[in-house]
Amino acid sequence: MRNFRLFTLALAVAFAALAHAPQPKLQALIITGQNGHDWRATTPVLKKLLEDTGRFEVRVTEEFRGAGPETLAPYDVVVLNYYDGNKPALRWGERADTALVNYVKSGKGLVVYHFAMAAFNGWTEFEKMCGANWRPNNGHHSARHDFTVDVKDASHPIMRGLKASFPQANDELYANLKWQPEGSFHVLATAFDDHSLYRPNEKQPLPGKGINQPMLWTVDYGSGRVFVTALGHDPDAMKLPGFIATYTRGTEWAATGQVTIGRD
Secondary structure: OHHHHHHHHHHHHHHHHHHHOOOOOEEEEEEOOOOOOOHHHHHHHHHHHHHHOOOEEEEEEOOOOOOOHHHHOOOOEEEEOOOOOOOHHHOOOHHHHHHHHHHHHOOOEEEEEHHHHHOOOOOHHHHHHHOEEOEOOEOEOOOOEEEEEEEOOOOOOOOOOOOOEEEEEEEOOOEOOEEOOOOOOEEEEEEEEEHHHOOOOOOOOOOOOEEEEEEEEEEEEOOEEEEEEOOOOOOOOOOOHHHHHHHHHHHHHHHHOOOOOOOO
16 A cells, blocks of 8 residues: 555646646747848847747748758747748748648648748748738738737637737738638738828728738648747837737647647
8 A cells, every 4th residue: 555655646746747847838830031121130039039938949940942841840830931022042942832732731830920921922832821812902901100000809719818919010001911811821810001101102902991900810721730920120110019929829729729828
């Protein structure tokens, strides 16, 4: 009996130690190196925000052309801060394209950050992963301004516990994107695109006084998860609590399907 009690006590101690053991850090890869926006300024911010949570170990690559499945194998989530500028020389190539598609389909995560949604015009699988893209005759914004982001799905793990709305100061409000069929993406938050803020010579259609535009959304792609944020044009727009919370939580959700950041 005494030996059994000692055994039981030892098990309890072991389980308690496991329960309080630090979680292994999620492995994140930021792919960058080209963009129509200042990727040299934003990439360190994307990296630091994830590392500051204590949940991630982050590496950065500025050259993904020619990459393959072995490049992505060590990572739980990829953060894309890349735009090829419609230049064939800046396309990754079939091997790297296929590697990313299979990586996400297999159950891993992808985060599409801001203008990265404009990348790879004509790559159908990338467009499916994104849910929406900036494309010729689709995609515009008025001058940078302050606006309010309204949560549309407060029950989603990324948004759970956040306020019903939060301010986003001096940022670009993306509108009129090219969307995939309804039901293939899930909107988490929107912002009101005030059409009175546009220049009179705006070429793209702007019916009415304004319309709510998605700012944050998710896509289920194969067994994987994609989080897309249209927010965060530059480091100034990335320092607000709303951007930080949704970006870090969205990245954890893409990596694991769950969110622990912000629960403490």
